[in-house]
Amino acid sequence: MTDERARANLQPLSLHVPEPRFRPGDPVDFADVAVPPVDAARRPDTAADPRSFHELAFGLVRVLELDGTAGGQWNPRLSPDQMRRMLRNMALTRAFDERMFRAQRQGKTSFYMKSLGEEAVSIGAAAALADDDMCFPSYRQQGILLSRGCPLVDMMNQIYSNRGDKLMGRQLPIMYSEKRFGFFSISGNLTTQYPQAVGWAMASAAKGDTRIAATWCGEGSTAEGDFHSACTFASVYRAPVIFNVVNNQWAISSFSGFAGAEATTFAARAIGYGIAGLRVDGNDALAVYAATQWAAERARTNGGPTLIEHFTYRAEGHSTSDDPTQYRSAGEPNAWPLGDPVVRLRDHLIALGEWDEERHAQMDRELAEEVRAAQKEAEKNGVLGHGMHQPFETMFEGVFEQTPWHLKEQQAQMIAERQAAGI
Numbered sequence: 435m436t437d438e439r440a441r442a443n444l445q446p447l448s449l450h451v452p453e454p455r456f457r458p459g460d461p462v463d464f465a466d467v468a469v470p471p472v473d474a475a476r477r478p479d480t481a482a483d484p485r486s487f488h489e490l491a492f493g494l495v496r497v498l499e500l501d502g503t504a505g506g507q508w509n510p511r512l513s514p515d516q517m518r519r520m521l522r523n524m525a526l527t528r529a530f531d532e533r534m535f536r537a538q539r540q541g542k543t544s545f546y547m548k549s550l551g552e553e554a555v556s557i558g559a560a561a562a563l564a565d566d567d568m569c570f571p572s573y574r575q576q577g578i579l580l581s582r583g584c585p586l587v588d589m590m591n592q593i594y595s596n597r598g599d600k601l602m603g604r605q606l607p608i609m610y611s612e613k614r615f616g617f618f619s620i621s622g623n624l625t626t627q628y629p630q631a632v633g634w635a636m637a638s639a640a641k642g643d644t645r646i647a648a649t650w651c652g653e654g655s656t657a658e659g660d661f662h663s664a665c666t667f668a669s670v671y672r673a674p675v676i677f678n679v680v681n682n683q684w685a686i687s688s689f690s691g692f693a694g695a696e697a698t699t700f701a702a703r704a705i706g707y708g709i710a711g712l713r714v715d716g717n718d719a720l721a722v723y724a725a726t727q728w729a730a731e732r733a734r735t736n737g738g739p740t741l742i743e744h745f746t747y748r749a750e751g752h753s754t755s756d757d758p759t760q761y762r763s764a765g766e767p768n769a770w771p772l773g774d775p776v777v778r779l780r781d782h783l784i785a786l787g788e789w790d791e792e793r794h795a796q797m798d799r800e801l802a803e804e805v806r807a808a809q810k811e812a813e814k815n816g817v818l819g820h821g822m823h824q825p826f827e828t829m830f831e832g833v834f835e836q837t838p839w840h841l842k843e844q845q846a847q848m849i850a851e852r853q854a855a856g857i
Protein backbone atom coordinates (compact mmCIF):
# COMPACT_ATOMS: atom_id res chain seq x y z
CA MET A 435 0.00 0.00 0.00
CA THR A 436 1.24 3.52 -0.74
CA ASP A 437 1.70 5.70 2.32
CA GLU A 438 1.08 9.22 0.99
CA ARG A 439 1.79 10.86 4.34
CA ALA A 440 5.24 9.29 4.63
CA ARG A 441 6.23 10.90 1.31
CA ALA A 442 4.72 14.29 2.04
CA ASN A 443 8.05 15.75 3.16
CA LEU A 444 10.07 14.50 0.19
CA GLN A 445 11.33 16.85 -2.50
CA PRO A 446 9.72 16.15 -5.90
CA LEU A 447 11.82 13.92 -8.18
CA SER A 448 14.16 15.75 -10.53
CA LEU A 449 16.74 14.90 -13.17
CA HIS A 450 20.37 15.91 -13.38
CA VAL A 451 21.06 17.57 -16.73
CA PRO A 452 24.81 17.84 -17.35
CA GLU A 453 26.17 21.26 -18.24
CA PRO A 454 29.65 21.91 -19.68
CA ARG A 455 31.89 23.97 -17.44
CA PHE A 456 32.77 26.63 -19.98
CA ARG A 457 30.54 28.31 -22.51
CA PRO A 458 31.50 30.97 -25.12
CA GLY A 459 33.16 33.92 -23.40
CA ASP A 460 33.98 32.03 -20.18
CA PRO A 461 37.57 31.99 -18.94
CA VAL A 462 38.93 28.43 -18.98
CA ASP A 463 40.70 26.72 -16.11
CA PHE A 464 41.57 23.03 -16.46
CA ALA A 465 43.44 22.93 -13.12
CA ASP A 466 41.35 20.01 -11.94
CA VAL A 467 42.30 17.78 -14.89
CA ALA A 468 44.72 15.36 -13.25
CA VAL A 469 47.97 14.87 -15.17
CA PRO A 470 49.91 12.24 -13.23
CA PRO A 471 53.67 11.84 -13.71
CA VAL A 472 54.88 9.20 -16.19
CA ASP A 473 55.97 6.78 -13.48
CA ALA A 474 52.55 6.74 -11.76
CA ALA A 475 51.08 3.93 -13.92
CA ARG A 476 52.42 0.39 -13.62
CA ARG A 477 52.57 -1.88 -16.66
CA PRO A 478 51.04 -5.28 -15.84
CA ASP A 479 51.94 -8.44 -17.67
CA THR A 480 49.86 -8.72 -20.86
CA ALA A 481 48.46 -12.03 -19.52
CA ALA A 482 47.30 -10.48 -16.22
CA ASP A 483 43.71 -10.86 -15.01
CA PRO A 484 41.84 -7.58 -15.79
CA ARG A 485 40.60 -7.54 -12.17
CA SER A 486 44.18 -7.06 -10.99
CA PHE A 487 44.68 -3.62 -12.60
CA HIS A 488 41.39 -1.76 -12.35
CA GLU A 489 43.25 1.40 -11.29
CA LEU A 490 44.61 1.75 -14.86
CA ALA A 491 41.07 2.56 -16.02
CA PHE A 492 41.08 5.65 -13.79
CA GLY A 493 44.66 6.90 -14.07
CA LEU A 494 46.53 7.99 -17.18
CA VAL A 495 49.20 5.96 -18.95
CA ARG A 496 51.87 8.46 -19.97
CA VAL A 497 55.42 8.26 -21.36
CA LEU A 498 56.25 11.80 -22.47
CA GLU A 499 56.49 14.49 -19.81
CA LEU A 500 55.60 17.99 -20.99
CA ASP A 501 59.28 19.03 -20.75
CA GLY A 502 60.25 16.55 -23.50
CA THR A 503 61.69 13.83 -21.29
CA ALA A 504 60.34 10.27 -21.43
CA GLY A 505 60.10 7.57 -18.78
CA GLY A 506 58.00 5.21 -16.72
CA GLN A 507 57.22 1.51 -17.10
CA TRP A 508 55.26 2.09 -20.30
CA ASN A 509 58.16 3.71 -22.20
CA PRO A 510 58.34 1.63 -25.42
CA ARG A 511 61.98 2.73 -25.96
CA LEU A 512 61.56 3.27 -29.68
CA SER A 513 64.52 4.06 -31.89
CA PRO A 514 64.94 7.68 -33.08
CA ASP A 515 64.07 6.48 -36.61
CA GLN A 516 60.77 4.99 -35.41
CA MET A 517 59.91 8.18 -33.54
CA ARG A 518 60.85 10.40 -36.50
CA ARG A 519 58.56 8.28 -38.69
CA MET A 520 55.69 8.80 -36.26
CA LEU A 521 56.41 12.53 -36.10
CA ARG A 522 56.38 12.71 -39.89
CA ASN A 523 53.09 10.79 -40.14
CA MET A 524 51.45 13.12 -37.61
CA ALA A 525 52.73 16.17 -39.48
CA LEU A 526 51.56 14.66 -42.79
CA THR A 527 48.08 14.10 -41.34
CA ARG A 528 48.01 17.72 -40.21
CA ALA A 529 49.18 19.01 -43.60
CA PHE A 530 46.64 16.83 -45.42
CA ASP A 531 43.83 18.00 -43.12
CA GLU A 532 44.78 21.64 -43.58
CA ARG A 533 44.78 21.37 -47.36
CA MET A 534 41.51 19.44 -47.61
CA PHE A 535 39.77 21.75 -45.14
CA ARG A 536 40.73 24.63 -47.41
CA ALA A 537 39.55 22.69 -50.48
CA GLN A 538 36.12 22.45 -48.83
CA ARG A 539 36.09 26.19 -48.15
CA GLN A 540 36.99 26.73 -51.82
CA GLY A 541 33.92 24.76 -52.86
CA LYS A 542 35.83 21.77 -54.23
CA THR A 543 34.09 19.30 -51.95
CA SER A 544 31.05 19.34 -49.69
CA PHE A 545 32.51 18.08 -46.44
CA TYR A 546 35.71 17.47 -44.51
CA MET A 547 36.70 16.40 -40.98
CA LYS A 548 40.04 17.30 -39.43
CA SER A 549 41.79 15.42 -36.64
CA LEU A 550 43.75 18.41 -35.30
CA GLY A 551 45.12 17.69 -31.84
CA GLU A 552 44.21 13.99 -32.04
CA GLU A 553 46.83 12.83 -34.54
CA ALA A 554 48.72 10.72 -32.00
CA VAL A 555 45.70 8.45 -31.50
CA SER A 556 45.86 7.09 -35.06
CA ILE A 557 49.58 7.37 -35.68
CA GLY A 558 50.63 5.75 -32.39
CA ALA A 559 48.23 2.85 -32.94
CA ALA A 560 49.15 2.30 -36.60
CA ALA A 561 52.83 2.16 -35.61
CA ALA A 562 52.16 -0.49 -32.96
CA LEU A 563 49.79 -2.73 -34.94
CA ALA A 564 50.95 -5.12 -37.64
CA ASP A 565 50.24 -3.73 -41.10
CA ASP A 566 47.81 -6.56 -41.83
CA ASP A 567 45.80 -6.19 -38.61
CA MET A 568 42.29 -5.08 -39.54
CA CYS A 569 41.14 -1.58 -38.62
CA PHE A 570 37.50 -0.55 -38.15
CA PRO A 571 37.88 3.21 -37.76
CA SER A 572 35.56 6.12 -37.25
CA TYR A 573 35.85 9.20 -39.46
CA ARG A 574 38.77 10.79 -37.57
CA GLN A 575 41.44 8.10 -38.12
CA GLN A 576 42.76 9.23 -41.50
CA GLY A 577 46.19 8.97 -39.83
CA ILE A 578 45.98 5.17 -40.09
CA LEU A 579 45.63 5.28 -43.87
CA LEU A 580 48.43 7.82 -44.14
CA SER A 581 50.67 5.70 -41.88
CA ARG A 582 50.00 2.61 -43.96
CA GLY A 583 51.05 4.40 -47.13
CA CYS A 584 47.72 4.96 -48.86
CA PRO A 585 48.41 7.26 -51.83
CA LEU A 586 47.25 10.81 -51.05
CA VAL A 587 45.77 11.10 -54.52
CA ASP A 588 43.46 8.13 -53.86
CA MET A 589 42.21 9.71 -50.64
CA MET A 590 41.66 13.04 -52.39
CA ASN A 591 39.82 11.41 -55.29
CA GLN A 592 37.38 10.05 -52.72
CA ILE A 593 37.05 13.45 -51.07
CA TYR A 594 36.29 15.01 -54.47
CA SER A 595 33.95 12.14 -55.54
CA ASN A 596 35.65 12.49 -58.93
CA ARG A 597 36.47 10.20 -61.85
CA GLY A 598 39.32 8.64 -59.88
CA ASP A 599 37.13 7.84 -56.88
CA LYS A 600 37.13 4.06 -56.53
CA LEU A 601 33.93 4.31 -54.48
CA MET A 602 32.28 6.05 -57.46
CA GLY A 603 30.92 8.94 -55.43
CA ARG A 604 28.74 6.69 -53.30
CA GLN A 605 30.23 7.56 -49.93
CA LEU A 606 30.25 10.90 -48.17
CA PRO A 607 33.65 12.62 -48.60
CA ILE A 608 36.24 11.18 -46.10
CA MET A 609 34.31 7.94 -45.63
CA TYR A 610 37.09 5.90 -47.17
CA SER A 611 37.14 2.16 -47.79
CA GLU A 612 40.59 0.64 -48.38
CA LYS A 613 40.83 -3.14 -48.41
CA ARG A 614 44.48 -2.86 -49.53
CA PHE A 615 45.36 -1.14 -46.27
CA GLY A 616 43.19 -3.17 -43.89
CA PHE A 617 40.85 -0.20 -43.43
CA PHE A 618 37.16 -1.09 -43.25
CA SER A 619 34.59 1.19 -44.97
CA ILE A 620 33.73 4.11 -42.71
CA SER A 621 30.06 4.35 -41.83
CA GLY A 622 28.22 7.54 -40.97
CA ASN A 623 26.03 5.54 -38.59
CA LEU A 624 27.97 5.90 -35.37
CA THR A 625 29.52 2.82 -33.71
CA THR A 626 28.37 0.21 -36.26
CA GLN A 627 32.08 -0.53 -36.69
CA TYR A 628 32.31 -1.87 -33.12
CA PRO A 629 30.28 -5.10 -33.52
CA GLN A 630 31.73 -5.48 -37.01
CA ALA A 631 35.25 -5.42 -35.57
CA VAL A 632 34.31 -8.05 -32.99
CA GLY A 633 32.74 -10.22 -35.68
CA TRP A 634 35.87 -9.93 -37.80
CA ALA A 635 38.08 -10.74 -34.81
CA MET A 636 35.96 -13.77 -33.93
CA ALA A 637 36.17 -14.96 -37.54
CA SER A 638 39.94 -14.52 -37.49
CA ALA A 639 40.12 -16.69 -34.37
CA ALA A 640 37.64 -19.23 -35.74
CA LYS A 641 39.85 -19.63 -38.83
CA GLY A 642 42.97 -20.04 -36.73
CA ASP A 643 44.50 -16.85 -38.19
CA THR A 644 46.99 -14.63 -36.31
CA ARG A 645 45.57 -11.24 -37.31
CA ILE A 646 43.69 -9.13 -34.78
CA ALA A 647 41.15 -6.32 -35.17
CA ALA A 648 41.16 -2.79 -33.80
CA THR A 649 38.28 -0.34 -33.79
CA TRP A 650 37.79 3.32 -32.87
CA CYS A 651 34.83 5.43 -31.82
CA GLY A 652 34.38 8.77 -30.12
CA GLU A 653 33.37 9.14 -26.46
CA GLY A 654 29.91 10.31 -27.53
CA SER A 655 29.49 7.14 -29.58
CA THR A 656 29.91 4.93 -26.50
CA ALA A 657 26.29 5.84 -25.71
CA GLU A 658 25.19 3.73 -28.69
CA GLY A 659 23.83 0.23 -28.03
CA ASP A 660 26.31 -1.17 -30.55
CA PHE A 661 29.17 -0.24 -28.22
CA HIS A 662 27.72 -2.34 -25.43
CA SER A 663 26.76 -5.38 -27.49
CA ALA A 664 30.26 -5.36 -28.99
CA CYS A 665 31.78 -5.36 -25.49
CA THR A 666 29.57 -8.26 -24.41
CA PHE A 667 30.46 -10.44 -27.41
CA ALA A 668 34.16 -9.62 -27.12
CA SER A 669 34.17 -10.37 -23.41
CA VAL A 670 32.29 -13.67 -23.69
CA TYR A 671 34.43 -15.10 -26.50
CA ARG A 672 37.67 -13.26 -25.58
CA ALA A 673 37.80 -11.97 -29.13
CA PRO A 674 41.17 -10.65 -30.36
CA VAL A 675 40.06 -7.03 -30.66
CA ILE A 676 41.21 -3.63 -29.39
CA PHE A 677 38.45 -1.13 -28.57
CA ASN A 678 39.66 2.46 -28.80
CA VAL A 679 37.50 5.23 -27.36
CA VAL A 680 38.75 8.61 -28.49
CA ASN A 681 37.65 10.93 -25.69
CA ASN A 682 38.13 14.31 -27.32
CA GLN A 683 35.60 15.85 -24.89
CA TRP A 684 33.03 16.77 -27.52
CA ALA A 685 30.40 15.05 -29.67
CA ILE A 686 29.61 17.88 -32.09
CA SER A 687 28.09 20.38 -29.59
CA SER A 688 27.40 17.87 -26.79
CA PHE A 689 30.11 17.68 -24.15
CA SER A 690 31.38 14.37 -22.79
CA GLY A 691 29.10 14.61 -19.74
CA PHE A 692 26.17 13.52 -21.91
CA ALA A 693 27.94 10.23 -22.59
CA GLY A 694 28.59 9.66 -18.89
CA ALA A 695 31.91 11.43 -18.23
CA GLU A 696 30.66 13.10 -15.04
CA ALA A 697 30.08 9.71 -13.40
CA THR A 698 33.21 7.78 -14.36
CA THR A 699 35.88 7.38 -17.04
CA PHE A 700 35.25 5.76 -20.41
CA ALA A 701 38.01 3.21 -19.74
CA ALA A 702 36.00 2.12 -16.69
CA ARG A 703 33.30 0.80 -19.03
CA ALA A 704 35.68 -2.16 -19.48
CA ILE A 705 35.37 -3.15 -15.82
CA GLY A 706 31.68 -3.97 -16.08
CA TYR A 707 32.43 -6.33 -18.97
CA GLY A 708 35.43 -7.91 -17.28
CA ILE A 709 37.81 -6.86 -20.01
CA ALA A 710 41.12 -5.01 -19.73
CA GLY A 711 40.76 -1.24 -19.51
CA LEU A 712 43.48 1.38 -19.96
CA ARG A 713 43.16 5.15 -19.80
CA VAL A 714 45.88 6.80 -21.85
CA ASP A 715 47.23 10.29 -22.53
CA GLY A 716 45.97 10.55 -26.10
CA ASN A 717 48.29 13.43 -26.93
CA ASP A 718 51.34 11.32 -26.13
CA ALA A 719 52.19 9.29 -29.25
CA LEU A 720 54.55 7.05 -27.27
CA ALA A 721 51.87 6.25 -24.67
CA VAL A 722 49.35 5.43 -27.41
CA TYR A 723 51.99 3.22 -29.04
CA ALA A 724 52.78 1.47 -25.74
CA ALA A 725 49.13 0.84 -24.83
CA THR A 726 48.32 -0.46 -28.32
CA GLN A 727 51.37 -2.71 -28.32
CA TRP A 728 50.31 -4.09 -24.92
CA ALA A 729 46.72 -4.67 -26.07
CA ALA A 730 47.89 -6.22 -29.37
CA GLU A 731 50.15 -8.69 -27.56
CA ARG A 732 47.30 -9.56 -25.21
CA ALA A 733 44.88 -10.12 -28.11
CA ARG A 734 47.38 -12.10 -30.19
CA THR A 735 48.10 -14.47 -27.31
CA ASN A 736 44.39 -15.20 -26.74
CA GLY A 737 44.23 -12.92 -23.69
CA GLY A 738 41.13 -11.24 -25.11
CA PRO A 739 40.02 -7.67 -25.74
CA THR A 740 41.28 -4.38 -24.30
CA LEU A 741 39.41 -1.11 -24.12
CA ILE A 742 41.70 1.93 -24.40
CA GLU A 743 40.37 5.40 -23.63
CA HIS A 744 42.49 8.05 -25.32
CA PHE A 745 42.14 11.23 -23.30
CA THR A 746 42.54 14.07 -25.80
CA TYR A 747 40.87 17.23 -27.02
CA ARG A 748 39.18 18.14 -30.33
CA ALA A 749 41.10 21.34 -31.11
CA GLU A 750 38.75 22.56 -33.87
CA GLY A 751 35.19 22.12 -35.10
CA HIS A 752 33.53 18.73 -35.44
CA SER A 753 33.51 19.04 -39.24
CA THR A 754 33.39 21.75 -41.89
CA SER A 755 29.66 22.05 -41.11
CA ASP A 756 30.29 23.06 -37.49
CA ASP A 757 31.07 26.30 -35.64
CA PRO A 758 32.35 25.55 -32.12
CA THR A 759 32.42 29.25 -31.12
CA GLN A 760 28.64 28.90 -30.71
CA TYR A 761 28.84 26.41 -27.86
CA ARG A 762 32.25 26.27 -26.18
CA SER A 763 34.79 28.73 -24.89
CA ALA A 764 37.40 29.77 -27.44
CA GLY A 765 40.00 29.42 -24.68
CA GLU A 766 39.64 25.64 -24.36
CA PRO A 767 42.02 24.36 -27.07
CA ASN A 768 44.97 26.41 -25.81
CA ALA A 769 44.28 25.70 -22.14
CA TRP A 770 44.14 21.92 -22.68
CA PRO A 771 46.77 20.62 -20.26
CA LEU A 772 48.04 17.72 -22.37
CA GLY A 773 49.42 19.99 -25.09
CA ASP A 774 49.88 19.31 -28.78
CA PRO A 775 50.88 15.78 -29.83
CA VAL A 776 53.19 16.94 -32.62
CA VAL A 777 55.00 19.44 -30.39
CA ARG A 778 55.40 16.86 -27.62
CA LEU A 779 57.08 14.24 -29.79
CA ARG A 780 59.13 16.91 -31.58
CA ASP A 781 60.40 18.28 -28.25
CA HIS A 782 61.30 14.80 -27.10
CA LEU A 783 63.38 14.14 -30.21
CA ILE A 784 65.03 17.55 -29.82
CA ALA A 785 65.82 16.77 -26.15
CA LEU A 786 67.47 13.54 -27.31
CA GLY A 787 69.58 15.48 -29.81
CA GLU A 788 67.87 13.57 -32.64
CA TRP A 789 65.96 16.48 -34.19
CA ASP A 790 66.00 20.28 -34.40
CA GLU A 791 63.75 23.21 -35.28
CA GLU A 792 65.32 23.60 -38.70
CA ARG A 793 64.75 19.98 -39.70
CA HIS A 794 61.21 20.25 -38.43
CA ALA A 795 60.51 23.34 -40.54
CA GLN A 796 62.12 21.64 -43.55
CA MET A 797 59.90 18.55 -43.00
CA ASP A 798 56.78 20.73 -42.84
CA ARG A 799 57.75 22.41 -46.12
CA GLU A 800 58.31 19.04 -47.80
CA LEU A 801 55.00 17.68 -46.58
CA ALA A 802 53.09 20.78 -47.67
CA GLU A 803 54.63 20.38 -51.12
CA GLU A 804 53.82 16.64 -51.24
CA VAL A 805 50.19 17.35 -50.35
CA ARG A 806 49.97 20.26 -52.80
CA ALA A 807 51.34 18.10 -55.66
CA ALA A 808 48.89 15.29 -54.84
CA GLN A 809 46.02 17.76 -54.80
CA LYS A 810 46.97 19.04 -58.25
CA GLU A 811 47.04 15.47 -59.52
CA ALA A 812 43.68 14.57 -57.95
CA GLU A 813 42.00 17.68 -59.33
CA LYS A 814 42.82 16.51 -62.85
CA ASN A 815 40.08 13.94 -62.18
CA GLY A 816 37.61 16.69 -61.30
CA VAL A 817 36.13 18.10 -58.10
CA LEU A 818 32.76 17.58 -56.46
CA GLY A 819 29.83 19.32 -58.08
CA HIS A 820 31.67 20.17 -61.29
CA GLY A 821 30.33 17.73 -63.83
CA MET A 822 29.07 14.17 -63.80
CA HIS A 823 32.13 12.15 -62.83
CA GLN A 824 30.60 8.68 -62.85
CA PRO A 825 28.04 7.28 -65.33
CA PHE A 826 24.79 8.01 -63.50
CA GLU A 827 23.30 4.56 -64.10
CA THR A 828 26.10 3.02 -61.97
CA MET A 829 24.37 4.31 -58.83
CA PHE A 830 22.20 1.19 -59.01
CA GLU A 831 25.15 -1.19 -59.18
CA GLY A 832 27.60 -2.73 -56.76
CA VAL A 833 25.29 -3.30 -53.81
CA PHE A 834 23.74 -6.64 -54.73
CA GLU A 835 25.59 -9.45 -56.47
CA GLN A 836 22.64 -9.64 -58.84
CA THR A 837 20.64 -6.46 -59.28
CA PRO A 838 17.03 -7.12 -58.12
CA TRP A 839 14.22 -6.62 -60.64
CA HIS A 840 12.82 -3.47 -58.99
CA LEU A 841 16.18 -1.69 -59.16
CA LYS A 842 16.62 -2.75 -62.80
CA GLU A 843 13.20 -1.26 -63.48
CA GLN A 844 14.09 2.02 -61.75
CA GLN A 845 17.41 2.16 -63.58
CA ALA A 846 15.68 1.68 -66.95
CA GLN A 847 13.09 4.32 -66.07
CA MET A 848 15.79 6.80 -65.12
CA ILE A 849 17.71 6.23 -68.36
CA ALA A 850 14.50 6.68 -70.36
CA GLU A 851 13.58 9.91 -68.52
CA ARG A 852 17.02 11.38 -69.04
CA GLN A 853 16.98 10.46 -72.74
CA ALA A 854 13.55 12.06 -73.09
CA ALA A 855 14.87 15.20 -71.41
CA GLY A 856 17.85 15.19 -73.74
CA ILE A 857 20.48 14.93 -70.94
Ligand SMILES: Cc1ncc(C[n+]2csc(CCOP(=O)(O)OP(=O)(O)O)c2C)c(N)n1
Pocket residue numbers: 574622623624651652653654655656680682684685686748752
Ligand atom coordinates in the same frame (compact mmCIF):
# COMPACT_ATOMS: atom_id res chain seq x y z
C1 LIG B 1 23.66 6.74 -34.98
C2 LIG B 1 24.04 8.17 -35.20
N1 LIG B 1 23.57 9.13 -34.37
C3 LIG B 1 23.90 10.42 -34.55
C4 LIG B 1 24.70 10.79 -35.59
C5 LIG B 1 25.07 12.25 -35.80
N2 LIG B 1 26.46 12.47 -35.37
C6 LIG B 1 27.49 12.38 -36.23
S1 LIG B 1 28.98 12.60 -35.48
C7 LIG B 1 28.24 12.84 -33.98
C8 LIG B 1 29.07 13.10 -32.75
C9 LIG B 1 29.94 11.95 -32.37
O1 LIG B 1 30.81 12.35 -31.33
P1 LIG B 1 31.92 11.40 -30.80
O2 LIG B 1 31.45 9.99 -30.76
O3 LIG B 1 32.44 11.96 -29.53
O4 LIG B 1 33.05 11.45 -31.94
P2 LIG B 1 33.95 12.69 -32.42
O5 LIG B 1 33.22 13.36 -33.54
O6 LIG B 1 34.17 13.58 -31.25
O7 LIG B 1 35.23 12.10 -32.91
C10 LIG B 1 26.85 12.75 -34.08
C11 LIG B 1 25.91 12.92 -32.95
C12 LIG B 1 25.16 9.76 -36.46
N3 LIG B 1 25.97 10.03 -37.49
N4 LIG B 1 24.82 8.47 -36.24
Ligand SMILES: [Mg+2]
Pocket residue numbers: 652653654680681682683684685686
Ligand atom coordinates in the same frame (compact mmCIF):
# COMPACT_ATOMS: atom_id res chain seq x y z
MG1 LIG C 1 34.09 13.14 -29.23
